Amino acid sequence: TERTFSIIKPDATERNLTGKVNAVIEDAGLRIVAQRRIRMTRQQAETFYEVHKERPFFGELVDFMTSGPVVVQVLEGEGAVAKYREVMGATNPAQAADGTIRKLFAKSVGENSVHGSDSLENAKIEIAQFFTDADIVG
Numbered sequence: 001t002e003r004t005f006s007i008i009k010p011d012a013t014e015r016n017l018t019g020k021v022n023a024v025i026e027d028a029g030l031r032i033v034a035q036r037r038i039r040m041t042r043q044q045a046e047t048f049y050e051v052h053k054e055r056p057f058f059g060e061l062v063d064f065m066t067s068g069p070v071v072v073q074v075l076e077g078e079g080a081v082a083k084y085r086e087v088m089g090a091t092n093p094a095q096a097a098d099g100t101i102r103k104l105f106a107k108s109v110g111e112n113s114v115h116g117s118d119s120l121e122n123a124k125i126e127i128a129q130f131f132t133d134a135d136i137v138g
Ligand code: GTP
Pocket: 052, 057, 060, 061, 090, 091, 109, 110, 111, 112, 114, 115, 116, 117, 118
């Protein structure tokens, strides 16, 4: 079975929504096989979002991701990468479908409650940034 990487972002932890986000994840048939609450360092956030470093919102994004606690997770299930993207909804909550995490909880395109890997290749890279094999219990 496939694995993907997820982050519950600071806007969601701040509003005490970790359990509600996890309920949507589990109701969709994805299994949370690793989970840890951390405060991201600037270095971690900059490395994680390296692909966006030329984008105008990069500074804002790093500020936001280091502004409060996040919950990093590994999710497992059939087609987990694509399935979680579906469960998250569009980046901009105004465009997100009903029942998606971002439609339910996101505040804006920046403060959009969750991250999910956009490919299997990136999922592997992102998981390895935060978890070792021993942390993941399938
Ligand atoms: P992630 O799962 O977080 O990677 O979201 P995504 O794949 O749906 O979006 P993308 O990779 O294009 O952008 C990464 C993150 O940058 C988004 O989730 C937002 O938090 C942030 N972001 C994207 N566009 C904007 C923007 O126009 N303004 C701000 N402030 N942040 C943005």
